[in-house]
Amino acid sequence: MRKFWGKFILVLADVLDFLIGGLIKILQVIVDVISRLGKSVLSIVALLACSGFVFFLPILIIYLPVFLIVFVFFIVIPLLGRKFISYLEFLHYSAVEYLRNYGDYLINNRENYKSYEEFKKAYRDKKEEEERKRREQERAQNEFWEEVFRNFSEGSSGSGTYYRTYRTGQQSSNGYGGYYQNQSQNYSNPLEDFKKKYENSCAILEVPVNTNTYEVKTAYRKMAKKYHPDINKSESATEMFQKVNEAYEFLTEENIKRYNQYTN
Incomplete structure (x- = not known):
């Protein structure tokens, strides 16, 4: 009876995994579509307001309820949706993993049973660790490019050939192309390197x-x-996932400002 109940729990976990995972994907598509439509609508409204505010103001007053509904639909709903x-991602991880652990415990009598609270805590700890690593990488990214451009500015007034040394002494494992190794190399202009990577x-x-x-x-x-x-079991998913993370780490607010400054 114990093993039968354990198998039932595992089947229930798979069903919840499918249902909650599918619901998350559907909601993500809906939120993305509404967000994109909202940007277009708000851009048109802003353009009309800027081009003829005196004429636009009476329309805004007359149709204020409509504008409020549009605001709620295109702004508030995506925020609440996210x-x-x-929350569904949290429930997806904690509930499904708990049921799988419990089912395995019932079937195999293993002494690795964990409470639901432990899985909830594990999810929060995982998210906090991911955020901590992301902030560290973002800080290292900003410090690196600040040093590159500062050293280039100081060295460009000399012979015209820039000789840079990376001094952090850390082996790169996150796709920065060895930026965190101890090394020196001739480099004529870091702007092109930055622009290409951006x-x-x-x-x-x-x-x-x-x-x-x-x-x-x-x-x-x-x-x-x-x-x-x-989620994605294709052979190229892991490599692409790493590239996505590297791109996100690089596109910090500071680097966006640097790109706009050096290209405008």
Whole structure:
């Protein structure tokens, strides 16, 4: 009876995995579509307001309820949708993994049973660790490019050949092309290197070069879920997932400002 109940629990876990996972994907598509439509509508409204505010103001007053409904639909709903998706992701991990652990415990009598609270805590700890690593990588990324451009500015007044040394002494494992190794090399202009990496990162996340941090974060969430190895089982998913993470780490607010400064 114990093993039968354990098998039932495992089947229930698979059903929940399918249902919650499918619901998350559907909601993500809906939120993305509404967000894109909202940007277009709000851009048109802003253009009309700027081009003829005196004529637009009476229309705004007359149709204020309509504008409020549009605002709620295109702004508030995506925000609430993302929060609900985040909750579903939390439930997806904690509930499904708990049931699988419990089912395995019932079938095999293993002493590795964990409570539901432990899985909830494990999910939060995982997210906090991912955020901590992301912030560290973002800080290292900003410090690196600040040093590159500062050293280039100081050295460009000399012979015209820039000789740079990376001093962090850390072996790169996150796709920065060895930027964190102890090494020296001749490099004529770091701007071209930065520009190429920036535009390549935008292409990976499918955002325009005149992007902003909001668009980058939204695109990252979409692409990360699309290519996450736990969801996408194709051979190229892991490599693409790594590229998506590298692009997101590179497209910081500071690097977006640097690109706009050096290309305008």
